[in-house]
Amino acid sequence: MDIQKCPIQDNNKVTTSNQLRAARALVGLSQDEVASKIGSSTKTVRRAEAGEDSVSPKTFQAIRQALEDASVKFIEENGGGAGVRLAK
Numbered sequence: 025m026d027i028q029k030c031p032i033q034d035n036n037k038v039t040t041s042n043q044l045r046a047a048r049a050l051v052g053l054s055q056d057e058v059a060s061k062i063g064s065s066t067k068t069v070r071r072a073e074a075g076e077d078s079v080s081p082k083t084f085q086a087i088r089q090a091l092e093d094a095s096v097k098f099i100e101e102n103g104g105g106a107g108v109r110l111a112k
Contacts (some may be wrong), residue, residue, distance in 0.1 A: 026112065028103055029094075031099075033106075034054070036102065038100060038106070039084060039085075039088050039098060040075075040106055041072060041073050041074060041075035042106075043098055043106055043108050044072055044073050044087055044088065044091070045073045046108045047088075047091040047096040047098065047099060047108040048073070048091060050096060050109075050110065051055050051091065051093075051094045051095060051096055051110075055069040055070055055073070058087060058091070061090040061093075062083070062086040062087055062089075062090050064083060064086070068083060069087060070083055072087055091108075092111075095110055095111045096108050096109075096110065096111065097110065097111040103107055
């Protein structure tokens with residue numbers, strides 16, 4: 025499975041597993057810390073970052089929201105590729 029091709033769309037926001045991994049690294053959070061923030065297991069965060077189909081869109085969105093709360097800005101696909109950066 026190509027993890028760059030594993031986007032999850034929720035509320036017109038498309039998030040890839042690569043973005044989740046990059047966002048977490050950008051703010052220096054561990055998978056355990058993200059799991060704690062969303063009330064889930066580390067295994068679930070690991071599966072989301074691996075692009076596994078077994079992760080629900082709701083969980084994917086919860087991870088994204090936790091990372092946005094930690095000052096990450098998700099950049100949508102705009103011809104230059106999806107990405108992440110720190111929010112201003």
